[in-house]
Amino acid sequence: MTRFADTKVATREGGIETLPEAPFLYVPLSAHRGHFARPVVQAGDRVLKHQLIARADDPFSAHVHAPVSGHVAGIREITEPDGTRVPVLMLRNDFEGACAASSDVWEGDPPPEAIADLLAEAGLVGEGGAQFPTALKYRSAGQHASAFIVNGAECEPYLTADYALMRERTAALFEGIRLVNTLLRARDVVIVIEDHNRDLEAVFAPYLAQECYAGYRVQILTEGYPQGSARQVVLAVTGRELAPSLHPSAEGFVVSNVGTVVAACRALKERLPVVTRIVTVSGEGAGEGGNYDVPIGTPVGHLLGLHGVSPRRHTIVLGGPMMGRPVTDWTTPVAKGSGGILVLPRESVTQENCIGCARCVEACPMRLMPLKYDEGWRRSDPGMLKRYRLDACIECGACEYSCPANVPLMASIKAGKALIRGEKS
Amino acid sequence: MKRFGFSTTAPFIRRTDSVSSIMADVLFALLPCCVMAWVAFGSRPVLVILVSCGSAVLAEFLFTRLYAGKTDAVADGSSLVTGTLLACTLAPFTPLYAAAFGGAMAVLFGKLLYGGLGRNRFNPALVGREFMTAFFPAVMASGAIWYDRNAVNFSSLDVLPDAFLNTLVFNGGGAIGEYSVLFLVLGGIYLLLRKRIGWHIPLALTATFTLLFLAVSNGGYQFSLAGVLLGAIYMATDMPTSATTRAGQLYYGAMIGAVAVLCIALGVRHAYMSYAILLLNGFAVPVNWVFRTRVWGETLNLPSRLAQAVALTAAIAGAALGVIWLHAQGWIAYLVLFYIAWSVGHFLYRQYKPDAVAV
Numbered sequence: 001m002t003r004f005a006d007t008k009v010a011t012r013e014g015g016i017e018t019l020p021e022a023p024f025l026y027v028p029l030s031a032h033r034g035h036f037a038r039p040v041v042q043a044g045d046r047v048l049k050h051q052l053i054a055r056a057d058d059p060f061s062a063h064v065h066a067p068v069s070g071h072v073a074g075i076r077e078i079t080e081p082d083g084t085r086v087p088v089l090m091l092r093n094d095f096e097g098a099c100a101a102s103s104d105v106w107e108g109d110p111p112p113e114a115i116a117d118l119l120a121e122a123g124l125v126g127e128g129g130a131q132f133p134t135a136l137k138y139r140s141a142g143q144h145a146s147a148f149i150v151n152g153a154e155c156e157p158y159l160t161a162d163y164a165l166m167r168e169r170t171a172a173l174f175e176g177i178r179l180v181n182t183l184l185r186a187r188d189v190v191i192v193i194e195d196h197n198r199d200l201e202a203v204f205a206p207y208l209a210q211e212c213y214a215g216y217r218v219q220i221l222t223e224g225y226p227q228g229s230a231r232q233v234v235l236a237v238t239g240r241e242l243a244p245s246l247h248p249s250a251e252g253f254v255v256s257n258v259g260t261v262v263a264a265c266r267a268l269k270e271r272l273p274v275v276t277r278i279v280t281v282s283g284e285g286a287g288e289g290g291n292y293d294v295p296i297g298t299p300v301g302h303l304l305g306l307h308g309v310s311p312r313r314h315t316i317v318l319g320g321p322m323m324g325r326p327v328t329d330w331t332t333p334v335a336k337g338s339g340g341i342l343v344l345p346r347e348s349v350t351q352e353n354c355i356g357c358a359r360c361v362e363a364c365p366m367r368l369m370p371l372k373y374d375e376g377w378r379r380s381d382p383g384m385l386k387r388y389r390l391d392a393c394i395e396c397g398a399c400e401y402s403c404p405a406n407v408p409l410m411a412s413i414k415a416g417k418a419l420i421r422g423e424k425s
Numbered sequence: 426m427k428r429f430g431f432s433t434t435a436p437f438i439r440r441t442d443s444v445s446s447i448m449a450d451v452l453f454a455l456l457p458c459c460v461m462a463w464v465a466f467g468s469r470p471v472l473v474i475l476v477s478c479g480s481a482v483l484a485e486f487l488f489t490r491l492y493a494g495k496t497d498a499v500a501d502g503s504s505l506v507t508g509t510l511l512a513c514t515l516a517p518f519t520p521l522y523a524a525a526f527g528g529a530m531a532v533l534f535g536k537l538l539y540g541g542l543g544r545n546r547f548n549p550a551l552v553g554r555e556f557m558t559a560f561f562p563a564v565m566a567s568g569a570i571w572y573d574r575n576a577v578n579f580s581s582l583d584v585l586p587d588a589f590l591n592t593l594v595f596n597g598g599g600a601i602g603e604y605s606v607l608f609l610v611l612g613g614i615y616l617l618l619r620k621r622i623g624w625h626i627p628l629a630l631t632a633t634f635t636l637l638f639l640a641v642s643n644g645g646y647q648f649s650l651a652g653v654l655l656g657a658i659y660m661a662t663d664m665p666t667s668a669t670t671r672a673g674q675l676y677y678g679a680m681i682g683a684v685a686v687l688c689i690a691l692g693v694r695h696a697y698m699s700y701a702i703l704l705l706n707g708f709a710v711p712v713n714w715v716f717r718t719r720v721w722g723e724t725l726n727l728p729s730r731l732a733q734a735v736a737l738t739a740a741i742a743g744a745a746l747g748v749i750w751l752h753a754q755g756w757i758a759y760l761v762l763f764y765i766a767w768s769v770g771h772f773l774y775r776q777y778k779p780d781a782v783a784v
């Protein structure tokens with residue numbers, strides 16, 4: 001696995017802070033890729049914090065709630081770097097913080113059969129990045145979950161949002177695990193953390209000693225990238241290498257990001273929707289940086305402005321440096337799956353021909369031969385791409401990171417997948 | 426070919442490494458051997474190295490300037506490596522015009538006509554060498570280019586207490602790169618530590634070569650230890666033309682060793698390493714396929730892979746016998762002519778129908 005220099009130290013110890021809210025928010029109405037929620041408010045409407053503003057019509061989408069109180073300024077579409085157009089609801093913050101009346105809170109725990117509905121109602125999606133609707137994931141595991149893996153492996157460089165959350169929201173994390181597992185009923189409940197976060201064991205110890213959390217265990221994973229990806233985590237915990245065609249949840253291994261589980265606790269105990277998340281602001285150009293509890297929809301420019309970052313001379317990345325996406329429009333919002341905003345030095349890259357050094361083959365966690373994707377793409381040969389199993393690629397970027405010739409492997413992988421899809425249709 | 430720009434897609438961080446630093450490491454590893462060439466015969470073999478390098482760099486510069494409008498193509502240093510490696514296989518008193526011809530042909534037909542560094546199928550330095558043999562057969566076959574009594578700088582070095590060990594440090598016979606087994610190996614260890622080569626190809630090659638040589642030799646055959654090491658460490662490990670996966674590299678190295686011994690046993694006296702490496706270069710693509718990685722979650726179909734490996738081995742053996750037969754007939758030059766035609770055809774086809782993606 002790929003190893004990096006320690007870039008997490010900059011933001012690791014700072015805890016979770018809050019920042020002044022943005023005057024204008026751009027709430028994305030997307031969940032898992034290509035699936036959108038339908039707005040239920042119109043331009044000019046006044047909305048209250050936590051009020052439902054867009055409804056999920058298909059199971060791969062998720063409800064969206066107002067992160068602040070204010071007025072709907074309109075709905076527009078923004079174009080993602082990959083070309084998909086995402087509807088965004090613009091909200092003018094009135095800074096009153098007026099909350100919608102919350103639904104009745106359960107006496108004690110909600111009944112297990114209500115849990116998936118409650119999570120769907122709160123608009124929960126996976127906070128690890130893929131934004132897969134949590135209710136759908138837990139339903140697909142049904143009553144067959146053998147392991148509930150709470151994923152605290154944050155393998156992307158710079159990011160410490162999950163670490164800060166595990167350290168500071170530990171009570172909510174454990175309550176979330178317990179409540180979700182009343183539905184999943186997994187025998188093995190495992191919290192996985194990386195080797196460099198061993199200090200969390202002491203934080204978890206008082207909770208693990210409690211009777212209601214009896215049987216939960218913490219597993220330390222070896223460091224490396226992409227250790228936090230679902231299949232790598234399942235292998236580390238269960239010893240099973242899940243083929244790309246198999247879905248971990250369908251096999252009984254439910255993997256949830258720690259942030260998702262904390263959000264689940266709030267949804268189940270207080271019936272609060274997901275309207276904030278913790279974001280790491282870091283990178284060489286971000287000054288001190290830190291971890292912030294930020295309303296969903298906060299524009300990146302607002303957060304960077306508070307850090308005194310100039311847009312020139314830097315590359316701004318939403319997410320991690322390995323799998324995140326570039327930000328050119330400063331109104332690009334923080335979404336439910338965005339773990340970080342990075343301000344990286346803008347370095348010129350010299351792309352050369354692949355020289356066949358096989359560094360990418362060594363780096364690939366799925367044991368693929370990425371150099372063949374560069375070749376197959378150049379030759380527009382979908383047969384070659386399929387023979388060398390492009391379908392198994394998880395697009396983690398470890399190959400391109402390792403490439404001494406800076407071959408645009410990720411571009412060829414994405415274009416290659418499109419080539420195969422085009423051939424099929 | 427190079428293209429400059431800023432990252433616009435993930436990943437946004439990269440390991441600090443470059444093609445030019447790989448090439449610099451290879452040159453650094455070969456430097457002591459070049460010094461030993463001076464120790465053996467003074468400035469003449471050094472001049473061969475310089476002419477071969479200069480010609481390779483000039484050819485690359487002119488070609489890329491004319492056909493791609495580039496002026497920085499030589500900056501990666503790969504033509505210097507090609508020139509040096511070619512010179513390492515040449516005799517110390519090779520005529521300079523022949524060395525210049527070889528250097529230019531090595532980069533032109535070994536690399537540039539296929540689209541530059543990384544796109545080539547055959548080791549450029551060895552391609553250059555075969556061109557020289559084909560176009561200057563009398564010069565390359567003459568004994569005079571191998572030794573000149575008046576030029577001898579040191580006939581032996583007495584640095585170690587043992588005579589045999591001294592010959593490993595320095596032995597004043599053979600091609601320019603072959604005077605010091607010690608420095609060839611030390612250079613290889615340096616490249617290994619810098620992760621510029623893997624141990625798989627050199628080890629499999631030398632082990633197979635040794636075992637098979639001992640098995641077939643009854644004292645009648647000869648080989649050059651330094652020549653085999655030069656090939657195993659510096660030529661067979663050439664990244665673009667060798668196998669990529671570890672299993673593939675083990676097989677690839679072993680097959681080079683086996684073909685080299687086959688060549689020796691069937692009467693190829695000097696060019697056995699060159700033939701063996703170039704032949705396996707031609708089989709690198711199927712080797713990569715047969716010895717491809719076992720993808721995550723996939724179960725290895727061992728009988729099917731073994732059957733493929735047996736078929737591949739049979740094909741390589743057949744091709745090796747074909748090359749040895751051509752060599753015995755004195756027809757290798759025709760193979761070179763065919764290669765020229767094929768390379769030019771490939772180049773023209775690429776000009777007519779460029780890669781789907783402009784690089």
